[in-house]
Amino acid sequence: MANNSIDLRSLERLKDFHNALVQFANRADGRISRLESQFSRARDYLSKKHTAFSHRVDMLEQMLYQADEECDTSQIEEKLDEARADLDRAIQCEAHVDAAESRYRQHLARVQAVLRSGIPEARNMLERKIGQLHDVLGVPVNHAPGRNSSVGSILSSAAMNSLEEVQSSDHQFATEPRPYSPIMQFYSLPSGFRWISLDSIAPADLEKARIIPESKKTSFAEMRKGFAVLQQEILPALASMSASQAYERFAAEDASAPRPDGLFRQNVFAAFFGGPGKANIHLEKKRSDSFFTVIDGQHRIRVAMELGWEAIPAEAVEVE
Numbered sequence: 001m002a003n004n005s006i007d008l009r010s011l012e013r014l015k016d017f018h019n020a021l022v023q024f025a026n027r028a029d030g031r032i033s034r035l036e037s038q039f040s041r042a043r044d045y046l047s048k049k050h051t052a053f054s055h056r057v058d059m060l061e062q063m064l065y066q067a068d069e070e071c072d073t074s075q076i077e078e079k080l081d082e083a084r085a086d087l088d089r090a091i092q093c094e095a096h097v098d099a100a101e102s103r104y105r106q107h108l109a110r111v112q113a114v115l116r117s118g119i120p121e122a123r124n125m126l127e128r129k130i131g132q133l134h135d136v137l138g139v140p141v142n143h144a145p146g147r148n149s150s151v152g153s154i155l156s157s158a159a160m161n162s163l164e165e166v167q168s169s170d171h172q173f174a175t176e177p178r179p180y181s182p183i184m185q186f187y188s189l190p191s192g193f194r195w196i197s198l199d200s201i202a203p204a205d206l207e208k209a210r211i212i213p214e215s216k217k218t219s220f221a222e223m224r225k226g227f228a229v230l231q232q233e234i235l236p237a238l239a240s241m242s243a244s245q246a247y248e249r250f251a252a253e254d255a256s257a258p259r260p261d262g263l264f265r266q267n268v269f270a271a272f273f274g275g276p277g278k279a280n281i282h283l284e285k286k287r288s289d290s291f292f293t294v295i296d297g298q299h300r301i302r303v304a305m306e307l308g309w310e311a312i313p314a315e316a317v318e319v320e
Helices: 008-066 074-136 157-167 182-186 203-211 220-238 243-256 265-273 298-306
Strands: 194-197 282-286 293-296 311-319
Touching: 008 074, 203 293, 203 298, 220 243, 220 265, 220 298, 243 265, 293 298, 298 311
Parallel strands: 282 311
Antiparallel strands: 194 311, 282 293
């Protein structure tokens, strides 16, 4: 494909992804509204039950207190025991709902940050790219039937150089990953690697990853920094250059502009995409199986889950 053209099919993928983000945000907002309504109804229902059971207990206790000593109070005592049991169950249900709502509130802030900040940022980035392609760069659009290009490969080198400023900002010394965004999955990956949803990994392997102890070689804190470098430096670089070029670029940057925390960008690249002394995340599955098995990379998968990532770049192989 000529350097001054782009693949129409790939451009349409950008537009489709933009529309998908809008639909996702609308659906998420609707789901949050329904959850808020469900919690409200549950609280109101249990509050009424609590009041009713409490009133019944008070009434029966009063009846028992006022009963004559000669009267048989066994039926009142039996009903009082039942009313107290009902009240205890209502209190337990309220506690369960409160705990569930507390967990929900803890995650809600992150979800809302994605909806209010992450999604608009992703949409704006897509809109800027599409607008710059059409208006600023003046790149002609050609039909290319049968091509299946990634976002990184559809843009000419001149276009990518012009858009580099859009992709990079304050991430030179990134130390904390930004909230996960599906836009990351549009970055090109080196040959042999692809984005794999965590949902497609065997549940047993995910459970092992959740409890795997810290590696003696690399702490979880260092891995978090590695994910920040992957997200904010390595993936954007791969959109405009080959894997070998990126690897050499990071080696040069490590020498000329070392990170203050001592983390080497080239090592991070190798940890995710392979290199001397480094094993990338490697997954395998039989063609007849539904899930991938983790061959290497459980520590990185644990960190990805803790960060809320929905997918990871991995070498995923299907075997007979």
